[in-house]
Amino acid sequence: MDLWVLNLLNGISFGMVLFLLAAGLSLTLGVMGILNLAHGSLFMIGAFVGFFVFSGGGSFWVAALLAGAIAGLVGLVLEKAFLGRLHNLFDAQAMLLVGVVYILGNLGLWIFGPQNRLASPPLSLAFSVRIGNYTFPAYRLALILIGTIVFISLWWLLAKTRIGAIIRAGMDDREMTTGLGVNYGLISTAVFSLGAFTAGFAGAIALPMIGVAPSIAWDILLYSFIVVVVGGMGSMLGSLIGSLFIGLVDTFSRALFPDIATFTLYTVLVITLLVKPSGILGRKGILQDMERL
């Protein structure tokens, strides 16, 4: 019984990290119409920055914010210097990002070596919380708290602000939104950088749980993609539900059937595609957009 409760907590906290990743991926996809294949690489950059700031004696939270900022900066450069030059060439943008994944992955291998690096949770969170009969590590609870805060702020940004209204309008009909005089290029750049920021931030705060290695980029991308497919594109609530679902499924299958755990995710992906291709809460506009691509 204890195992179940602990795995439940682990699954939810892993799901929250996935939410940080998937939210950025899903927003970028909705706004720019491209799947950011370099999302896992931005996670890796954030995790490396976080690891060296934190293990160099910096505060965990400063490390996480710095990781997010640097990943966001890389995202900004990527969007401005490379993707911007391939305006509306979605295939070429996707292909270019594949090249970027190989460049960043191999640079990471060159500079930091192949080993996986884990960090211990920060001292301020290195204790356990007793709830009823169970003790929970505070770090895991903090991840859940951070995920919830990010979810609420992103939801508020999208649902309650003027910028959010513009983003939603652009997801539904990009041409019309541009026609109304919105500088959609600026919005795209901002959203891409925001997505990169959340990916880098997630990389740093997940260090005690996932760690970082140069080979991590594809795995992270795969997880985030599956969450976006299951949750549905362009919806924050969908991403949250998808993340928690995948987090729990992955954690429990690793605990219950470790031999075949790798295949659980693929099974979920395939079943979703066959049964409900738009995901749990997908925006219809985006699916039509994807048809067009």
Place this chain on the structure above:
Amino acid sequence: MSRGPGRRAVIGYLVSSAPYITGALAFVLSPLLLPTYLQSMLTKVLIFSIFAMSLNLLWGYTGLIVFGHAAFFGVAAYTNGILITRYGIESFWLAAPIAILITVLVAAAFGFIALQASGTYFSFITLALGLLVYSAASKWRSMTGGHDGLIGIPLPDLGLPWFTTWNATYFYFFVFLAFAVCFFLLYRLASSPFGYALQGIREDEPRMRSLGYNTWLHKYIAFVIAGLFAGIAGVLYSHLMRAVFLNFVGMLTSFLAVFITVIGGSGVIFGPVVGSIIIIFLEYFSSLYAPERWPLILGIVFVIVMLFLREGVSPYLVRVWKKVIPIWKP
């Protein structure tokens, strides 16, 4: 009197097919002048040409971007290797067809799943399915040998009594023959009504649908055919390497095919061959001087190509050819 236009037509035909004849002659004659290790490089070029041509059917002709094509290459290589080393089925005429058949079945299943979606979404699903095959190959150790790979695959046993000893040159010509057949078949396919329908889907799928084409079925059939040719390449590659390793199904192999197709020029029948020559020799030089940095070099080359040379190299070659020899209009 009627001889004039007839002769001009023949000359025109010769001139228009001259690049193919020159290319074929270069491929036939060059191994005779090259040392053995370069011969096997050239064999690899041909195998990856088949592999990339199969991708090009989807990429260049149908407009379907596939990121996990190594799945079919790898399934065929593994099946062939397993049949030969674990089950002792040594005859090429038995092992290779079974391997290709199984690949076609896998392609039929994967195509059905992936074609539930379109666009970038489709691309990424093929990538996920490619990763699935990779995971399966690394876990199923009793069959695939896991990270150690499957070693001890001999050159193909053709069962010909008068032909018993292989050498690198013979194997090169064997692969060249397979390549020529695949090239011809894919060329015919691309210029058949089916091929034109695929190009119509690439240009405007809704319009093709309203013209009454079952576009989904066209894409699905193209996907399975591409799987078949990728399987042929996989079988040949397992014989060339005398082994099957995990990286045959790896992501880099998938993207190598993509890079070859794009750099060579997608949508042109010989584009993948040009791309294959460039990429395989680039890989070779990189392995001499900086083997660890190959993904970095490949990534940089690819980003540059995407920014400045999106059409690939082939259109430039065509332009140069047309400048050198004025076009004959029969």
